[in-house]
Amino acid sequence: MSGWSFGWTPLVSREFYGDDTIVQTETKSRVEQFTSPAGHPVTVLRFEGDIASTSKEAVLGAYQALAKATNKIVLLDFTKVDYINSSGIALVIQMLIEAANSGQKVYAYGLSPHFVKVFTMVGITKYAGLFPDQAAALAAL
Amino acid sequence: MIARKSANVEVRLPSRMGYEKVAMSTAASVAKLMGFREDRIEDLKTAVAEACINAIEHGNRMNEGLSVGVVLSAGEDSLEVKVIDDGKGLKTLPAKPDIEKKMHGEEDPRGMGMFLIQALVDEAEWVAGSNGKSSYVRLVIRLDPPSE
Numbered sequence: 001m002s003g004w005s006f007g008w009t010p011l012v013s014r015e016f017y018g019d020d021t022i023v024q025t026e027t028k029s030r031v032e033q034f035t036s037p038a039g040h041p042v043t044v045l046r047f048e049g050d051i052a053s054t055s056k057e058a059v060l061g062a063y064q065a066l067a068k069a070t071n072k073i074v075l076l077d078f079t080k081v082d083y084i085n086s087s088g089i090a091l092v093i094q095m096l097i098e099a100a101n102s103g104q105k106v107y108a109y110g111l112s113p114h115f116v117k118v119f120t121m122v123g124i125t126k127y128a129g130l131f132p133d134q135a136a137a138l139a140a141l
Numbered sequence: 142m143i144a145r146k147s148a149n150v151e152v153r154l155p156s157r158m159g160y161e162k163v164a165m166s167t168a169a170s171v172a173k174l175m176g177f178r179e180d181r182i183e184d185l186k187t188a189v190a191e192a193c194i195n196a197i198e199h200g201n202r203m204n205e206g207l208s209v210g211v212v213l214s215a216g217e218d219s220l221e222v223k224v225i226d227d228g229k230g231l232k233t234l235p236a237k238p239d240i241e242k243k244m245h246g247e248e249d250p251r252g253m254g255m256f257l258i259q260a261l262v263d264e265a266e267w268v269a270g271s272n273g274k275s276s277y278v279r280l281v282i283r284l285d286p287p288s289e
Contacts, residue, residue, distance in 0.1 A: 053158060083162065085190055086253040093243055093250040100244060114183035121260055122253050123240025 025049040025083070027058035031066065036073075036141040043071040044134070048080040051088030059091040060098075068102040075137055076128070079110030089122060096127045109137045152211040154193065156201040156226075161193035164211040164224070171213050172220055177284060184261040185220070185282050191254040192224040192278045200226025200276060210277075219263075219283040230269025230276030 028048040036042050045062055049055075063074065076092075078084075099106045109131040111119060119125055131137035152167050154160040168189040172182045193209055201207040210225035238256050242248035259265045264281035 050162075083190075085161070085187075085194060086257060087194070087251065089253050090249075090251040093240070097244055097246070097250070112183070114180065114187070118187065118257065121257070122238065126240060127244060 027051055027055035029058040029062040031062065034138060036138045038141065040073055040141055041070075042073045042075050042138060042141055044075045044077055046077040046080070050083040050085075051078075051081055051091065052083070052085050053087035055088055055091060059088070060094055063095045063098070068104060072104055073141055074099065074104055074106045075134070075141070076106065076108040077110050077134065078108060078115070079133075081110070081115075082112075084115055084118070089118070089124070092124060092128075093122075096124065100127065107131060107137055107141065109133055147217065148215045150213040150215075152213075154197075154209045154211065156197045156203055156205050156207050156209060158194070158197060158203075160209075161190045161197065164193045164209075165190045167211070168213060168220075168222055171215055172282070175215050175220055175284065177220070177282070181282060185222075185280075188258045188261045188265070188280055188282075189222055189224070191258050192222070192280060195254055195278070196224050196226035196228070200228030200230075202228070218286075219281050222280040222282075223277045224280075225275060225277040227274045228270075228276050229273050231267045232269075234267065 026049050030046050032044045032046065034042045034044060043066060047059065051059060066074065096106055106128045107130070108119075108128050110133065111130060116130060119128075119130065131140065148171075150167060150171055152164055154163055165186045169182050169186050172185050177185070189211070193211065196209040197203060201209060207227045210223070212223040212225065214221040214223075235252060235255055238253050239248055243250050258278070258280065262280045263283045264279070266279050268277050268279060270276040
């Protein structure tokens with residue numbers, strides 16, 4: 001790019017150019033099955049790393065690999081996720097759309113207070129109940 | 142009252158997804174030095190990341206030959222962040238996203254970035270470059286008044 005100086009001398013200037021440094025942390029996901037105290041089977045989808053545009057396979061792919069007929073309650077674990085951007089939020093919304101169309105219920109836990117606020121702001125909490133941790137979620141399901 | 146000196150920090154990023162995190166962490170470091178609360182720093186991080194993503198994806202159209210400029214200006218009671226790209230800028234701001242419409246397939250699940258920016262900082266304005274280039278978004282986040 002060119003010409004974006006605003007007429008002052010920067011005290012600090014850092015440039016990050018064209019090397020092969022991977023800035024985004026790869027998203028990992030895994031599935032675990034639980035039975036809630038109420039006796040309902042609960043599928044926990046655990047995420048790790050960043051949730052961004054590159055996370056489609058780890059987020060939507062992992063969800064879509066679950067049989068819809070037998071995984072009626074899906075619990076998303078964000079405990080090990082530090083960064084979620086708008087593309088990542090869009091993936092969660094796509095999952096919620098598919099779940100709603102398949103008669104599944106989706107819940108989530110482990111979000112930082114900031115991402116609880118963001119999920120609430122964009123309306124995700126209308127379609128996915130949030131819990132502070134896995135124990136609280138399982139106790140309520 | 143503590144007198145704060147103004148300071149400027151400038152970061153230049155390649156137009157590659159993921160590098161918004163460099164701007165995000167730089168903004169967080171400056172905000173921390175200025176004494177912002179942790180929750181406001183988190184707000185700023187998300188707003189700066191989304192502004193950089195828009196600049197990379199829409200402004201510079203993922204052209205790695207172009208870079209995104211991030212200019213942080215720390216003032217006495219506020220931090221201004223300009224995120225600059227080589228796009229033409231926005232003619233109109235998109236409508237506020239509607240989760241109901243998204244859930245019913247009437248709206249793209251994406252398109253949350255600008256809404257988040259506006260919701261998380263105290264000021265946000267999009268300025269189109271006068272020559273059809275060097276457009277920028279300007280964000281401002283203000284420090285809380287000191288308590289008595």
